[in-house]
Amino acid sequence: xxxxxxxxxxxxxxxxxxxxxxxxxxxxxxxxxxxxxxxxxxxxxxxxxxxxxxxxxxxxxxxxxxxxxxxxxxxxxxxxxxxxxxxxxxxxxxxxxxxxxxxxxxxxxxxxxxxxxxxxxxxxxxxxxxxxxxxxxxxxxxxxxxxxxxxxxxxxxxxxxxxxxxxxxxxxxx
Numbered sequence: 580x581x582x583x584x585x586x587x588x589x590x591x592x593x594x595x596x597x598x599x600x601x602x603x604x605x606x607x608x609x610x611x612x613x614x615x616x617x618x619x620x621x622x623x624x625x626x627x628x629x630x631x632x633x634x635x636x637x638x639x640x641x642x643x644x645x646x647x648x649x650x651x652x653x654x655x656x657x658x659x660x661x662x663x664x665x666x667x668x669x670x671x672x673x674x675x676x677x678x679x680x681x682x683x684x685x686x687x688x689x690x691x692x693x694x695x696x697x698x699x700x701x702x703x704x705x706x707x708x709x710x711x712x713x714x715x716x717x718x719x720x721x722x723x724x725x726x727x728x729x730x731x732x733x734x735x736x737x738x739x740x741x742x743x744x745x746x747x748x749x750x751x752x753x
Contacts, residue, residue, distance in 0.1 A: 622752055623663035623670060623722060632656065634728050636697075636742060644695060644730060644737035651730045655702065658724040658748065663717045667752045670722040671714040674699065674707050676746040682733035684708045691740025698731045699746065 634656045643649060660670055677687040684706065685696035699707045702725045707713065715722050730742055 619752065621664040621667065622750070623660035623667065623717070623720075625750070626659040626661055629658045629660075632658065636728060636730055639730065641737050641739050644732035645735055647733060647735040649732045649735065649737075650698070653700075653727040653729045655725070655727045658726065660722040660750070661720065663720045663722060663752075665720070667717050669714050669716055669753045671712055671751045671753070672724055673710065673712045673749045673751070674746055675709055675749070676744065678709050679733060682731075685731055685733065686744045686746055688730075688742050688744055690743035692742050693738040693740065694732050694734050695730050695737045695742050696733055697728060697742065697744040697746075699726060699728045701725070702727055 634654055636651060636654050639651050643651060658672070663670070677689070679685045679687045679696035681694075682696055685698050685708070688695050688697060701707065701713060705713075707726075713724060715724055730737075
């Protein structure tokens with residue numbers, strides 16, 4: 580009986596011995612722990628047709644873009660966001676894309692037609708160039724960006740061919 584008690588006593592004294600040392604070395608200096616975080620609004624859902632939106636600018640004669648500054652008519656389009664959380668009150672979008680070499684205020688045309696650039700603007704006529712930001716309110720869980728686009732010939736003398744451009748939209752929520 581004494582042997583069993585001795586083993587238990589030895590085991591207990593080993594546990595006490597192991598936990599009596601500090602977990603950090605005694606020679607450690609002071610340290611600072613900086614904690615940072617950012618609470619952001621949940622995202623809305625970008626509607627399916629806006630994920631790879633196709634905007635048709637129409638068909639025009641080269642004579643309509645013959646002189647520097649000539650433009651076509653506007654083509655309106657919407658970017659719809661749905662399922663916005665109740666805490667999200669505004670949605671912003673940043674518009675980026677390759678710029679036209681002759682006129683950096685416009686987006687580049689990568690199609691076969693030459694001397695033609697792409698202009699994007701709000702319906703109110705505010706031109707949006709590379710890096711532009713626009714905000715819109717969230718109403719009943721949805722947000723809509725009403726935009727328009729057209730062709731412009733910065734230098735004139737447009738040639739026939741496809742007009743193609745890619746513009747990226749980055750959304751932020753508040």
